[in-house]
């Protein structure tokens with residue numbers, strides 16, 4: 331039996347891409363799933379698939395740029411008797427490609443609302459109950475993107491996520507709650523585009539490494555899912 335068996339996991343952006351893979355992987359580990367997307371119907375095919383495999387799963391909807399919807403989502407999962415043991419902050423938006431120095435302010439605002447403000451709010455409100463139970467795993471999905479000035483709102487938002495983790499994690503030492511960063515690698519998804527070198531499935535098993543950490547493992551570490559690929563030979 332997996333050590334995650336029976337744990338409740340909230341995965342944001344679970345309807346497709348990396349979030350869907352993470353949801354499938356966590357279900358394999360025996361987790362019960364709270365799956366998020368903007369609309370419940372986006373989650374129906376995955377919920378059906380998971381239930382047919384015997385997993386317990388329910389969908390929750392929220393537009394993450396809307397603060398009231400983010401809080402309603404958190405209220406709803408906190409009302410669940412099981413609570414949330416694992417928070418997988420995966421959902422994000424990519425900013426539109428802009429020629430250098432032409433980026434409108436709204437690109438920055440939208441990227442930060444979804445990729446930073448909503449993620450921080452989810453952490454801030456779901457951490458205290460984990461600390462009380464003295465067990466929790468939080469994975470904040472970041473990116474290895476660098477030196478692409480045409481996508482600065484996106485890359486700056488990921489830098490802010492990295493900073494959130496860096497500054498929060500010293501206080502988590504010895505608490506039983508482990509917060510980590512995960513870069514899934516450049517993948518063929520709606521966000522990654524069709525020029526990406528890697529299939530989305532290659533984010534597993536690596537994306538589960540920070541959830542499967544032993545109690546007492548350090549917080550604040552950066553994991554690259556592609557480092558754990560089992561389908562390619564390593565030099």
Ligand SMILES: NC(=O)c1ccc[n+]([C@@H]2O[C@H](COP(=O)([O-])OP(=O)(O)OC[C@H]3O[C@@H](n4cnc5c(N)ncnc54)[C@H](OP(=O)(O)O)[C@@H]3O)[C@@H](O)[C@H]2O)c1
Pocket residue numbers: 342343344345346347348349366367368369372392393394395419420421422423444471472473474513514515516517518519520521522523526
């Ligand atoms: N793909 C890559 O190459 C790559 C590389 C590095 C890092 N990442 C990171 O990996 C994570 C997942 O990326 P992905 O490629 O899997 O993305 P994706 O295929 O575009 O999926 C995005 C998910 O987020 C949800 N979402 C999008 N906008 C939202 C909003 N405004 N409010 C609420 N939910 C929203 C979507 O739900 P709906 O179905 O409702 O739209 C969907 O489930 C992101 O954090 C991304 O930055 C990806």
